[in-house]
Amino acid sequence: MLKTFKIGGIHPEENKISAASSIEVMPIPSEVKIPLAQHIGKPAQPIVAVGDVVKVGQLIAKADGFVSANVHSSVSGKVTKIEDFIDGNGYKKSAIVIAVEGDEWDDSINRTSDIVNDIKLSPSDIISKIGEMGLVGMGGATFPTHVKLSVPPGKKCEFLIINGVECEPYLTSDHRLMLEHGEEVMIGIKILMTALSVDKAIIGIENNKPDAIKHLTELSSKYAGITVQPLKLKYPQGGEKQLIDACTGRQIPSGKLPIDVGAVVQNVGTAYAVYEAIQKNKPLIERIVCVTGKPLQKPSNLLVRVGTSVKEAINYAGGIPEDCGKVIGGGPMMGRAFTHLDVPVTKGTSGILVMNKKESQRPEVANCIRCAKCVGVCPMGLEPYLISKLSGKSMWDEAQEHRIMDCIECGSCNFTCPSNRPLLDYIRLGKNKVGAILRAKAAEAKCAADAKK
């Protein structure tokens, strides 16, 4: 039976134009630029110096602190620079630049395509090895996986939910992964279940991917505890909160985490990376990137080494079109527009979307006609017209009362607004401001409490 989340949602044009293209291995570039921060949290600390020779899979930067992730070399060659660069969002970031020489892999990595079934490690060993291998959430949020798998004391995980929804229009990398590496994904899920000590895993897949649903359902008969849950097509079903609601009927209360309703969510891409890390000893050094867009000649799903430039990936998919207006890292609903293309593909780059000039323009803004369509589509049950207005008028307390911090920034309100109002722009601004106010208040309260002691 098809399930879906209960509140709001939209139906953007799917445009999955690369769905039929098999995963292609992209040739290794002549130089890679591997950022030290490809995850949420503190950047990793480099442990190599300029001039060092590195192998594929060698640790080149160590996680710094609890919420941080190791970084490994994705190529073999010589470290030429450790320098700052301007990333796709316009921020300054540090990266290790390596000039590629050959393709020499670290000996510990099993490079065969044999399927390794037996899970030998204990739960705590699995989690620490996942940490060592530098795994992060592959859906785009890039939260370090080992942190997410460490269930806090007092909480109990009842379900592992695997996100195979890929609700963003255009993107097809998860779809291809499920079709071509289903077996590995299933073993990866088993490993995650062992790590979490749960006996129940649900893979949520939307019904626009019937082949993936069929394939994984067939495979799941061999793996006890794993079920495939077909979901009714609706955006943003891939949002963590919406997916848990769709699969289990449980809604995470405001300000709480998935584990508070007994769930841990991982992406199918992460499950695959877990398989490779645990069974094949392979760190996270490459990923499937969906390079797509209507003006592209050859929309593709590419297996790309981390650090490869976005420009080269686009060139491989037919070249940057004449009419290119906007290039987005991720999907069209939540992805970020790149400021320039000399930026590297990172662990979190699920897609590169090229839009033509016409598509890149926002439609003209008109007066709000109070049609309430934004209220109807908000998957968090908020009033986007109101919180965006409060935000625009700097009414932070009122915005907070109307639950501005619950917004997941899915963009459904903007998408639906007949007046093309930039609702989410204002809501983001408000979330930043309200978040800062809340943090300042918390710090103040902490200071006062400390002073009392």
Added chain:
Amino acid sequence: MDKLTIAPSPHVHGHDSVKRNMYGVLIALAPALAASLWFFGLSALWVILTSVLSCVVFEYLIQKFLFKTTPTISDGSAAVTGLILSFNLPSNLPLWIVIIGALFAIGVCKMTFGGLGQNIVNPAIAGRVFLLVSFPAQMTSWPIPQAADGATGATPLGLLKAGQLDALPSSNDLLMGAVGGSLGEVSAIALLIGFVIMLSMRVITWHIPVSVIATMAIFASFFYYGIGDVQYASPLFHILTGGALLGAIFMATDYVTSPMTHEGMLIYGCGIGLLTMLIRMFGSYPEGMSFAILIMNIVTPLINKYTQPKRFGAK
């Protein structure tokens, strides 16, 4: 390749627009327009054209010369106001009165508050009520449908108010529209077709029209069947007369002046249904739809304040 365009997400839009919604309303009003021409002939056409044109022209002039902004008449909202205003007028109304109504609707009720999206009450209804209290004689002379000599008669609700139960038209006439009344309100069938068009185009949701009509039906049933007093007429009669359908489907659903949440819409719709029936049964006017909507328009901000959508994760 030139420079890249940068903007925050989302990078795609659903292609809905104010224009699409307003033209959707115009398309949905077309069956009722055709019915009014069929029943009231060319005189209806002149009233409609005058109303639509003067609404559009007044909006243009005010935006251009008073606001000194680029006129937005192409969004269709002024045309919708004009068309709905004309649907609330008798087909024999002198055209200069129509123009005054349009000026009040657009000039006073819409533009004074800042134009599209800013008005407190529905401009078309306010225009109609303004004319009703200013020109009571002209506004309550109803031509008999398809009468060649321009003869006038009473509306079904007028007959009911006067206690002439025997003279009430059949349900069939009410459904098709061969009865006296404002030029757009008479044909229930045409209005219902419009309802289906608007629902299928997702211009409106069902909440307001259904709650208005359901409340009216329940209220009328209580007196007709419950108390058993035929003086109050049957629920079906009430729903098919006096612009109940025109009001519930096209006027109460005006985006700007109706609540923002589904729960709020239901409260608002029930309020309109209830007030309409109270005015019809116990007030001095034979019909109350316009007044009921106007009153609930004013209550809308209060409804918005006290109704919120069901938040994700709320118990």
